[in-house]
Amino acid sequence: MASVLVLLSIALITVYFRESSGGGLHQVQSAGATVLRPFEIGANRVAQPFRDAYGYFAGLVHAKSQNDKLRAELDRLRQQQTQNLSAASENATLRGLLRFVKSPSFPAGYSYVGAHIIVQSAGDFGQQVVIDAGATSGVRNFDPVVSPDGLVGTITKTEHNVSQVTLLTDETSAVSAVDARTQAPGIIQEGPAGMSFNRVTKDQRVNSGDLLITSGWKTPTLSSIYPPGIPIGRVTFVGQNEVDFYKHVQLQLFANFQSLSSVLVLVPKHR
Amino acid sequence: MTLDVAKGAALVFVAVIVQVTLLSDINVSHGAPNLVLVVLVSVALLRGTIYGAAAGFAAGLVVDTATLQTLGVSSLLLTLAGYWIGRYGETTGRDRTHAPFLSVGVVTVLYSLGALILHYMLGDPASAQRVLIEALPFALLFNLALTLPVYALCRRIFMPPPSGLEEVRLLG
Numbered sequence: 254m255a256s257v258l259v260l261l262s263i264a265l266i267t268v269y270f271r272e273s274s275g276g277g278l279h280q281v282q283s284a285g286a287t288v289l290r291p292f293e294i295g296a297n298r299v300a301q302p303f304r305d306a307y308g309y310f311a312g313l314v315h316a317k318s319q320n321d322k323l324r325a326e327l328d329r330l331r332q333q334q335t336q337n338l339s340a341a342s343e344n345a346t347l348r349g350l351l352r353f354v355k356s357p358s359f360p361a362g363y364s365y366v367g368a369h370i371i372v373q374s375a376g377d378f379g380q381q382v383v384i385d386a387g388a389t390s391g392v393r394n395f396d397p398v399v400s401p402d403g404l405v406g407t408i409t410k411t412e413h414n415v416s417q418v419t420l421l422t423d424e425t426s427a428v429s430a431v432d433a434r435t436q437a438p439g440i441i442q443e444g445p446a447g448m449s450f451n452r453v454t455k456d457q458r459v460n461s462g463d464l465l466i467t468s469g470w471k472t473p474t475l476s477s478i479y480p481p482g483i484p485i486g487r488v489t490f491v492g493q494n495e496v497d498f499y500k501h502v503q504l505q506l507f508a509n510f511q512s513l514s515s516v517l518v519l520v521p522k523h524r
Numbered sequence: 525m526t527l528d529v530a531k532g533a534a535l536v537f538v539a540v541i542v543q544v545t546l547l548s549d550i551n552v553s554h555g556a557p558n559l560v561l562v563v564l565v566s567v568a569l570l571r572g573t574i575y576g577a578a579a580g581f582a583a584g585l586v587v588d589t590a591t592l593q594t595l596g597v598s599s600l601l602l603t604l605a606g607y608w609i610g611r612y613g614e615t616t617g618r619d620r621t622h623a624p625f626l627s628v629g630v631v632t633v634l635y636s637l638g639a640l641i642l643h644y645m646l647g648d649p650a651s652a653q654r655v656l657i658e659a660l661p662f663a664l665l666f667n668l669a670l671t672l673p674v675y676a677l678c679r680r681i682f683m684p685p686p687s688g689l690e691e692v693r694l695l696g
Contacts, residue, residue, distance in 0.1 A: 254577060255574070255603065255607040258556050258577050258578065258580075258581040258603045259600060259604065259607075261581070261583065262584070262603055263597070263600060264600040265595050265596030266597055266646075278595050281595075282588070282592065282595050286589055286590060289589060293544065293545050293590065296542060297546075298542045300545055300546040300644060303546075327551075408638075
């Protein structure tokens with residue numbers, strides 16, 4: 254019985270395969286398909302709600318998967334945007350540094366070492382930062398550190414490849430400065446009321462809005478560690494009373510210590 | 525006997541209609557469940573070689589007719605499958621719990637292999653990688669998942685009615 258059915262199947266295949274599309278078996282098949290069609294349509298109608306439900310849930314799964322992919326892409330693009338913004342900011346800073354190096358206000362007799370700030374100030378116990386240039390780059394203690402905006406501070410510790418910069422805002426920092434317009438001398442220091450231009454005698458003329466620059470004094474035996482003419486800040490308040498010997502002068506520093514990322518270390522050409 | 529044939533014909537017919545209208549849509553890596561094959565294996569296990577071969581032949585004819593494929597290809601494969609599983613059921617497998625699963629697993633693999641060879645011989649585009657590596661594992665999983673409910677249903681449909689002359693165990 255089974256062998257008869259197998260032979261019959263082989264015969265069907267052979268005949269079907271050899272005959273034309275209008276042959277007898279094809280016509281039988283066509284008729285059979287026509288008979289089956291209502292059943293298929295009926296089954297499809299019965300199955301359609303289930304198929305729709307399956308399609309709906311499959312669509313939800315697909316949408317969820319697509320949502321996850323899009324979220325991942327959004328995160329990646331956000332990171333890229335952050336990196337781009339950071340690169341643009343760094344580019345602007347470096348352009349500023351380059352402009353400063355090429356400008357006439359860049360001190361004569363000094364070369365420079367560009368450096369990035371790699372450790373920011375701790376804040377509570379001193380205003381220091383660490384830069385990625387050290388003794389191997391020619392940096393030494395007490396070398397001045399500047400930004401395109403103005404004076405930043407001075408090198409206070411040097412290692413092979415890193416150095417510590419004590420900022421102007423540190424209480425131990427003191428810079429000899431002069432009023433660029435009147436040449437009134439004084440010392441810029443961080444005090445209880447903020448940055449002050451101290452030791453300005455009452456006979457000196459200092460007005461709000463005056464530019465303060467490094468004095469760069471020099472005697473036969475001693476000299477300031479800062480070259481002359483580096484911008485430091487602008488006077489914001491001037492006052493005096495009859496009791497004190499000196500004027501009360503407050504200033505706003507040019508260097509923005511909150512967003513500082515790159516600096517130049519001024520290295521004397523003839524040390 | 526006539527009632528059995530009618531039941532078998534109806535079952536196979538419904539299986540083919542469900543297969544070609546609904547189950548062929550479920551497709552994972554080209555692998556789809558084959559309800560006709562699972563029904564055939566169940567019927568053959570329960571009813572033996574002749575019944576299995578005849579059911580396979582009929583199911584194959586309906587499948588090829590509905591799908592407008594080369595007439596006889598499915599018939600040949602399903603006839604052989606029905607016969608062999610029927611023989612297995614008649615000899616050793618019928619009362620064993622694992623028999624339906626083992627039969628469905630083996631038949632699914634052999635059916636895929638046989639279909640590949642037949643289609644290759646007929647000049648149809650047949651990719652062994654697609655059929656045996658990509659599709660077969662999923663088809664196997666689908667068919668094994670269908671085995672338990674389908675076999676239980678078939679067993680219920682083809683269960684012989686109580687004759688009143690049940691076997692009794694004599695005590696003492």
